[in-house]
Amino acid sequence: MPRRRGRPGIAGTMARTAVIAGTATAVSGGMQRHAQSKQQAAYEQDSANQAAYESQAQMAEMQAQMNALQAQQAAPVVPAAPAAAAPAAPAVDTIAELKQLADMKSSGLLTDDEFAAAKAKLLA
Amino acid sequence: MALAPIELLVIGFPGNQFTGGILPELEMLVEKGVITVVDALLITKDKEGTVGYLEFDQIDAGEAIAGLRRLLTESNGLLSDEDVEEFAAALEPGSSAAALVFEHTWFTPLRNEIVDSGGILLANVRVPGVVVDEVLAAVAELEDE
Numbered sequence: 314m315p316r317r318r319g320r321p322g323i324a325g326t327m328a329r330t331a332v333i334a335g336t337a338t339a340v341s342g343g344m345q346r347h348a349q350s351k352q353q354a355a356y357e358q359d360s361a362n363q364a365a366y367e368s369q370a371q372m373a374e375m376q377a378q379m380n381a382l383q384a385q386q387a388a389p390v391v392p393a394a395p396a397a398a399a400p401a402a403p404a405v406d407t408i409a410e411l412k413q414l415a416d417m418k419s420s421g422l423l424t425d426d427e428f429a430a431a432k433a434k435l436l437a
Numbered sequence: 438m439a440l441a442p443i444e445l446l447v448i449g450f451p452g453n454q455f456t457g458g459i460l461p462e463l464e465m466l467v468e469k470g471v472i473t474v475v476d477a478l479l480i481t482k483d484k485e486g487t488v489g490y491l492e493f494d495q496i497d498a499g500e501a502i503a504g505l506r507r508l509l510t511e512s513n514g515l516l517s518d519e520d521v522e523e524f525a526a527a528l529e530p531g532s533s534a535a536a537l538v539f540e541h542t543w544f545t546p547l548r549n550e551i552v553d554s555g556g557i558l559l560a561n562v563r564v565p566g567v568v569v570d571e572v573l574a575a576v577a578e579l580e581d582e
Contacts, residue, residue, distance in 0.1 A: 315514025322517030
């Protein structure tokens with residue numbers, strides 16, 4: 314029987330990952346491969362970004378789905394994750410987070426709009 | 438062997454009322470090899486709102502819900518207590534819920550065939566129902582013109 318306590322679970326991990334993966338991976342046609350690398354990058358960023366994003370995960374997912382609709386693109390597999398039951402968030406190095414976002418933007422992983430949205434959330 | 442696509446399904450039972458219809462459907466899917474339940478928990482919320490959970494093999498055999506035990510052979514641990522808290526947040530006091538993580542086993546032979554025949558997976562996306570509805574509505578509008 315697996316240990317259940319004090320470790321990430323499937324729904325919580327999805328909720329935390331949904332912020333970037335959700336906004337950055339509305340995919341269509343030739344964007345697919347690009348989007349996959351985005352998703353991968355997003356996942357790798359996740360542990361660093363976890364605390365900052367946890368409480369905003371559900372909102373971001375809804376936003377992502379709306380974005381996907383507006384762009385008439387198919388959204389990726391992001392099942393409706395219930396609100397993350399956010400434990401007390403540890404302190405976050407906001408400057409480092411901003412730099413990461415800027416890096417992701419300059420490397421094309423985030424669009425200007427996605428960067429702006431992520432930045433706004435970080436500073437909120 | 439890598440897992441086939443994984444689906445998470447949480448079924449709430451308000452007032453702890455279990456009806457028999459869900460279990461036979463799930464059992465049929467498991468028996469036919471369509472899905473494989475890879476992790477599961479029974480989440481409970483008592484009248485005071487206290488949340489708890491049981492492993493399927495801890496469910497009392499006398500309980501109406503005990504048939505769930507037949508679905509799961511081995512837990513792989515994808516669910517954790519933080520998941521339990523998330524799912525329980527949507528649960529009314531005096532209710533319970535079955536959290537099922539299952540693998541889309543039917544996909545494995547297809548995936549193997551894709552690989553063996555040199556095919557490349559270009560897209561594999563679960564399309565949200567709202568997207569389907571919107572596109573179908575647009576199609577219907579064009580046909581009416």
